[in-house]
Amino acid sequence: MNERDSWTCLQSQEPDSLESRLKGFTLDNRGLAYGDGFFTTMGVIDGAILWQDYHRQRIHSHAKALQLTLDSHALLISLQVHAQRLQQGVLKLIVTRAPQSVRGYGFTPSISGSQCEIWLKSTAMTIATTNQWHLPDGRSVAMSVPMQPAIAAVCLTAQIACLPPTLAGLKSLNRLDNVMVSGELQRLKAAQLTSGKVLGGELGEGLVRDMTGNWVEGTMSNVFYQLSPHTNYPSAPNNQELLQWFTPPLKRSGVHGVMRAVIIDAFATSATPIVERPLTDEDLPNLSQMFFCNAVRGVMPVNELTLLSGDKVYFTG
Numbered sequence: 001m002n003e004r005d006s007w008t009c010l011q012s013q014e015p016d017s018l019e020s021r022l023k024g025f026t027l028d029n030r031g032l033a034y035g036d037g038f039f040t041t042m043g044v045i046d047g048a049i050l051w052q053d054y055h056r057q058r059i060h061s062h063a064k065a066l067q068l069t070l071d072s073h074a075l076l077i078s079l080q081v082h083a084q085r086l087q088q089g090v091l092k093l094i095v096t097r098a099p100q101s102v103r104g105y106g107f108t109p110s111i112s113g114s115q116c117e118i119w120l121k122s123t124a125m126t127i128a129t130t131n132q133w134h135l136p137d138g139r140s141v142a143m144s145v146p147m148q149p150a151i152a153a154v155c156l157t158a159q160i161a162c163l164p165p166t167l168a169g170l171k172s173l174n175r176l177d178n179v180m181v182s183g184e185l186q187r188l189k190a191a192q193l194t195s196g197k198v199l200g201g202e203l204g205e206g207l208v209r210d211m212t213g214n215w216v217e218g219t220m221s222n223v224f225y226q227l228s229p230h231t232n233y234p235s236a237p238n239n240q241e242l243l244q245w246f247t248p249p250l251k252r253s254g255v256h257g258v259m260r261a262v263i264i265d266a267f268a269t270s271a272t273p274i275v276e277r278p279l280t281d282e283d284l285p286n287l288s289q290m291f292f293c294n295a296v297r298g299v300m301p302v303n304e305l306t307l308l309s310g311d312k313v314y315f316t317g
Helices: 018-023 030-034 051-063 074-084 178-195 260-267 280-288
Strands: 005-011 037-045 089-097 116-124 150-160 202-211 215-218 222-227 287-294 298-306 311-316
Touching: 030 089, 030 260, 037 051, 037 116, 051 074, 051 089, 051 260, 074 089, 074 116, 089 215, 116 260, 150 178, 150 215, 178 202, 202 298, 222 260, 222 280, 260 287, 280 287
Parallel strands: 150 202, 150 298
Antiparallel strands: 005 116, 037 089, 089 116, 202 215, 215 222, 222 287, 287 298, 298 311
8 A cells, every 4th residue: 555645553552563553443443433632734845844843742732631641752753754755745643542441431540541542644745835924033935834825715604612621722533513614615615616606716714603603713724814903902002903913812612723823923022923812793894804824735815705694805915
């Protein structure tokens, strides 16, 4: 089997032969049965993992939050080897809790309860990097953020769940709410293609609310936005309204994305640090700029946002 676009077992409680490891994945896998684990998706360009330190931090923090024991240093070395083989594409890492001797959701309060299985998928693909957004902290061109062509976006009716503080923000395997919001976006894309109406560009992303009613993120991305100068909002820097970027807080829902963290850190020492601020229904008509972002595609500027009412907000970059 070609290693690319296939799953590789990096760690398992099964014997060390590859064949036994692959056969060791059963319907009893806790990631499949309960979503007991997490994942991260890494872009690879010229054999290097993009934003590697941020992915390492995610692996470490998620393992700690889910009470899983893994050697993040050794895992990162293995990921670097696979990135070198892949050269260009995407690595998807899935970490699940190892099978338990107790029945049901629980896990044993012992070493075996925190053991994990690790799986990796390598997919060869081209990551568009023609256009770059140079971050204000002076990062080199090689570490600049890829910028995709502008997309049209739409406000979705499906909502994502609010979670307890210990789980909010994690990229866990419990993603059923994201499945439903992404399904809604795919239906809207299909309807757009059928109608032939692609006035503002291809429908590329959906803006999603959580159960509080605030707009939190995209179906596969985080979101940043600016407000028009006449909008009243707290913590507005004097005479800096046009330059101030906001992003919704993720204390109850959403995913603390790698690219979100990169951008927040890059602006931290600038004249206008990113401000975490809820994005409400009342804000949407007053938006002046918006973009989505994730660790693989980089920044996806928005040129048109369709509201739930059917009205549209247009952006010019």
